[in-house]
Amino acid sequence: MNKVRIGIVGAKFAGGFHMDVWKTIPGAEVTAVADLSEEARTAFRKKYNLAKAYGDGTELIQDPDIDLVDICVPNFLHAKIAIAAMQGGKSVICEKPFATTMDDAHKVMEAQVKSNGRFFYAEDWIFIPALQRMEKILNSGGIGDLFFLKGKEVHNGSHSPFAKKIEYCGGGALIHLGVHSIGYFHKLFGMPEKVTGFCSPGGDRNFIQKDFEGEDWGMGVLHFKNGVKALIEGNYITTGGMEDIVEVYGSEGRVRVDITFGSPLSVFSKKGIDYAVEKAEFTHGWTRPAVDENESLGYRNELAHFLGVLKDGQEQMQGTDAQSGFNTFRIIDALYRSNREERTISLI
Ligand SMILES: NC(=O)c1ccc[n+]([C@@H]2O[C@H](COP(=O)([O-])OP(=O)(O)OC[C@H]3O[C@@H](n4cnc5c(N)ncnc54)[C@H](O)[C@@H]3O)[C@@H](O)[C@H]2O)c1
Numbered sequence: 001m002n003k004v005r006i007g008i009v010g011a012k013f014a015g016g017f018h019m020d021v022w023k024t025i026p027g028a029e030v031t032a033v034a035d036l037s038e039e040a041r042t043a044f045r046k047k048y049n050l051a052k053a054y055g056d057g058t059e060l061i062q063d064p065d066i067d068l069v070d071i072c073v074p075n076f077l078h079a080k081i082a083i084a085a086m087q088g089g090k091s092v093i094c095e096k097p098f099a100t101t102m103d104d105a106h107k108v109m110e111a112q113v114k115s116n117g118r119f120f121y122a123e124d125w126i127f128i129p130a131l132q133r134m135e136k137i138l139n140s141g142g143i144g145d146l147f148f149l150k151g152k153e154v155h156n157g158s159h160s161p162f163a164k165k166i167e168y169c170g171g172g173a174l175i176h177l178g179v180h181s182i183g184y185f186h187k188l189f190g191m192p193e194k195v196t197g198f199c200s201p202g203g204d205r206n207f208i209q210k211d212f213e214g215e216d217w218g219m220g221v222l223h224f225k226n227g228v229k230a231l232i233e234g235n236y237i238t239t240g241g242m243e244d245i246v247e248v249y250g251s252e253g254r255v256r257v258d259i260t261f262g263s264p265l266s267v268f269s270k271k272g273i274d275y276a277v278e279k280a281e282f283t284h285g286w287t288r289p290a291v292d293e294n295e296s297l298g299y300r301n302e303l304a305h306f307l308g309v310l311k312d313g314q315e316q317m318q319g320t321d322a323q324s325g326f327n328t329f330r331i332i333d334a335l336y337r338s339n340r341e342e343r344t345i346s347l348i
Contacts, residue, residue, distance in 0.1 A: 100170030151181025172214020
């Protein structure tokens with residue numbers, strides 16, 4: 001296969017950065033976009049000079065000139081569009097999370113087993129250069145035996161109106177942001193034996209984000225078979241820009257990865273600059289502007305890898321298959337149950 005013909009479903013935030021990355025990858029050809037909003041799809045089509053634009057994502061998947069459907073719509077639609085695309089024999093990239101209900105998650109797995117297409121679960125943390133370097137250090141024994149990890153993604157609240165409703169998002173900050181550290185730690189250690197979750201109650205009982213039905217703070221402990229414990233967090237109560245941090249503690253040392261504020265740039269500006277980091281409220285005073293978030297957050301490596309699998313037969317990276325997406329969602333579902341029932345939930 002010389003070229004992979006791609007249709008992007010969802011023309012806003014995630015659709016935009018996927019498109020910006022696809023433009024830079026040889027052999028990737030985005031031929032169409034779909035968005036229910038006419039304004040959004042028309043602007044996207046014009047900006048990127050695309051041949052076709054559709055309304056609903058289920059229309060785009062009928063297009064015979066598309067090999068790969070790149071799903072960048074709100075969480076509750078991931079399963080529906082992925083299943084329809086796989087039934088049509090297309091390959092699929094599914095943005096996080098895998099699904100919003102266990103029922104949907106099972107249906108995606110059933111469709112995937114019967115499909116001729118490939119399924120790619122898009123957990124970008126697996127492709128973050130700094131975390132890939134960290135893994136080499138861990139694998140070389142550089143910090144000895146591992147026993148404790150921490151991973152978090154936190155900011156001041158999703159920009160997407162869909163993220164405010166549990167029906168559309170599947171929960172709150174835990175499923176939306178905690179999903180990254182959970183997916184990444186699952187890639188490192190497999191399925192935890194048991195999990196314990198804690199969340200703010202949602203709605204007007206949240207700490208800050210009263211207009212989010214789901215929790216604005218979620219935390220969990222994952223207990224792995226090898227004795228390793230991991231603390232994961234997602235929250236919408238953090239000011240000053242999106243903060244993604246991983247820490248690993250070992251018998252001979254430790255690692256701390258500052259994914260979003262670890263920029264080599266420090267800028268002081270009296271009037272502010274064009275952009276610093278995702279979700280930063282303002283850019284005047286001291287900032288640590290990202291050099292290139294598509295690179296530092298792993299998006300470029302991620303999409304280039306998926307294309308390499310389809311085009312050049314590369315072996316698919318661990319943590320990106322349907323089973324990994326399913327398992328990650330199962331952990332999230334168990335963390336929510338743990339919080340509701342105020343007990344640790346076994347996953348064995
Ligand atoms: N990996 C990451 O770091 C990352 C970052 C941001 C978003 N995401 C994921 O990407 C997905 C989209 O998030 P977003 O921030 O771009 O949301 P968004 O609200 O900015 O955009 C979603 C778009 O989907 C469109 N849409 C809704 N239903 C549709 C349908 N049936 N067919 C076609 N289009 C439809 C909406 O009109 C909207 O333009 C979410 O699942 C989110 O979790 C991942």
